[in-house]
Amino acid sequence: MAEVVLKNIGKKFDDHQVINNLNLLIGDGEFVTLLGPSGCGKTTLLRMIAGLETVDNGDLIVGGKRYNDIPPRERRIAMVFQSYALFPHMTVRANILFGLKIQKVSPTRMQEKLEWVIAMLGLQDLEDRLPKEISGGQRQRVALARALVLDPDVLLLDEPLSNLDAALREMAMEELKRIHRQVGKTIIYVTHNQVEAMTMSERIALLSGGELEQYDEPRYVYDRPETMFSAQFIGSPAINFIDGVIAQKENQIGIDSRIGFLLLDKERFGRAGEFTGRKVKVGIRPQNISYLEHRAARRYSDTSLTITVELIESLGDRSLIVGKVSDEITVRFLITREADIALDQEVRIFIDGRRLHLFDPRTQKNIFAARRKTSGE
């Protein structure tokens, strides 16, 4: 049983508030990612959980125990650092056994654990090598083994994949998921890479400027961004934002914007009528704009629009199109590679009225966000 509860956690460096009244509940055995841009406080938060930084205010509770004043070595927590922090003067074996030796575990038990973790991470035949004699991917696995062998309640991972190249990173992600299933530990994973967060975690805690922006399952963070920051940070290519006002026209609810009247899907935006006349920022993901050729039928809630192709950026299997609506306004959307579009061509596109995200320009919050509790279920 090792739930991690953060209650009103705060942290200051000099006069700079790094973490501001943060609440987070991480369930036992859950894989949670702290995601955010650099400087958002995610690493600081992780180091606070590890005990490497003091908690200035609030409560840090792990497994029902208040951890605020417990020194790191008495916490049942293991951590993998971004640099892996392998002890350069020790062999792989000595690195893995370091913590057990400190705990004075019996040699036979130590051997069992060593064999278990080496088998799990595929480190056979590397036991007698020094860290400088093994590859980056192997180092990452040793760091993980060294943490797992201690049988911690909580495993903290600080950007453990950022030093690996792309191919290796994908393998490592799969492996991490497998290990999580196998050991069932609570894992808190820090990264700035949304792909890692999306792929591996059960829930993502999105941080910005020391505050929690959204805490949800990956698909919900993507589908229902609670804040403009969420909408902007998650998803690639970046979302389009357009200013507008909620309005009703000819019995239709939509948004009066500078690119025209954008229809809203009645099922999802049934309550939109209440907000008539309210200023909004509309977020439209490039994925939710389509080009005529690739649409079998139009939905009633689609808005059609004519744009001039200004830029075509190849992303491999698809291309990103930057289309000019008027002199100041452009929208970005994706087309398949086969689509035959040339620069300066005028094309019709359709905006999916079910997938619009409406934000209050002042609070930057989603107007229709289901009021989920940030602290979880």
Added chain:
Amino acid sequence: MTWKKTKIFKIQEIWPILPAALYLLGFLIIVLLYLLGLSFSNTARGVFPTLETYAEVFGMPEFREALLNTLVFVIIGTPLELFVGLFLALLLYKSFVLRNFIRSLVLIPLAIPALVTAIILFILFDFPGGHVNHLLLGKYDAVPQIIQAPVNWRGAKIFSLGISLLGKVWRDMPISMLIILSGLNSIDPELFDAARTMGAGLRQQLRRIILPLIIPSMSAVVLLRSIEMWKEFIFPFVLAGQHNLLGTLIESFYNNWGYADKAAVVALVLVGCIVCTSLLLILAAELNKRIVQG
């Protein structure tokens, strides 16, 4: 990263520094207390406190001679060390074949104990034989005769102190060189390229770029070397038995005549000289900086 700023540090965590701190501070206090205590007493008559010893030492011709000798030693030796260091550093600055080898070679004088260097000179400048006398007497075929009779190098004041200075400068060459070389190495090489594109020749580069930029390291050399010159003991001790510097005067007061009080006075005078020289040099460097900056 920001977290580095707040390394958790508690006063009870730094106790391991205490033994070293106490050791050094303890000796510092002992040294100062004993020096002052001895200098203000007259051990022969068992009087304390008194200025008698100061008066007595200042009146002694041996003291005045030693002070004057040391002053001359410092005034000649310091610039000499600076120029030798500068010469060697410039010599080693540009990269060339065997640079590392020659660089190691240049460090050799530092690796030879000062006592041994003094003894080499002791043997070379022997009287009436010795390499140097034989050389100057023209006994080697390649060299013409310069002197008529062998010179007693270690007996004559100017020669004995001169050889001491020679030994001192020879042994300390690497130190001056290393300090200036580190100054040279910190100059951005692009400066030279820039100067060359503007048509500056070698001499102009030396005068307009190198010299101004290594003034800090040269100041450091002057400061440190002048202090070392004041402190000098071993070379005159071995090579100039009859002609004292302040350092050897202390030794002779203490060991030969048994005057701990007089030795302490001279030691304090020596420390005073060092402090004054340092202050003067630091002041000069500061003034120079002000003037240069406008």
Added chain:
Amino acid sequence: MSNIVKISALSRKVFWLCAVIFTVLLIIAPVFLLFKYSISDASSINTGGSPVPLWPYNPTFRNFLYLFSDNQFYGVVINSLLIAFFTVIVSLLIGVPASYVLGRYQIPLRKPLLVGLISVRLFPDIASVIPVAEFFITIEAHNTYWGVVLAHTLLALPYVIFIGTSAFEPIPRDLEHQAMVMGANRFQIFLKILFPLAIPGLTAAAIYTFLLSWDEFIFAYFLLGLGRISTLTLYLKQKLAYAPPQNLLATISVCLSFPVIIFSLLLQKHMSAGITSGAVK
């Protein structure tokens, strides 16, 4: 035009080459002469009017054999070794913990402290030796091994701390934190992580200390005199006082210098760094 440039470039090179050769000779000559004297036979020294030869008439290692058969010589070498050895031990015992703190904690005034530490060495030995000798007479440490060891420790400590600090400083903070998270306490972190990683630097400090004590003269001379306990430097000084044969003097000098030259060249990098860092700050 281009010919003139070529000639001036060539003459510059020639000048520069001459300067290098001159420098090398200036440095090598005394070392060579010392070696030459140490293998000289008597006839190459007492030449009876003819010039002292640049290479001995009959090169011989007899001087070394003579020295190595002298019991007093063994005695002083052992004394020097013992004193140097214990100086290393005491200096490290006191200096390493201090280096650890200075290298790993951001204590206030750290920089000035380190500079002050090196500045202590600017205080003239010949001035501090009088009070130390007087103090040692009072506490009856005069003419003892441990008195010299304590004095040499005083001389070595600033260097040990300075070199030691720069050995502890660059060890990544992450390693310490990792060990901390894995359950190690401060002492275990020091013993199992930091100390092993600082060993190369600390070895340099130890060798430096050893050499400092090995060829130290002033404190040994004032604290031991020419009395019961003698060191190699004092033995050399003692021989000097009795107008010894030059070849024997040179032989003792070679024995005294040999370990210093070897280790200094090995430690070149550390030595240069120490000198310049102490100087420029």
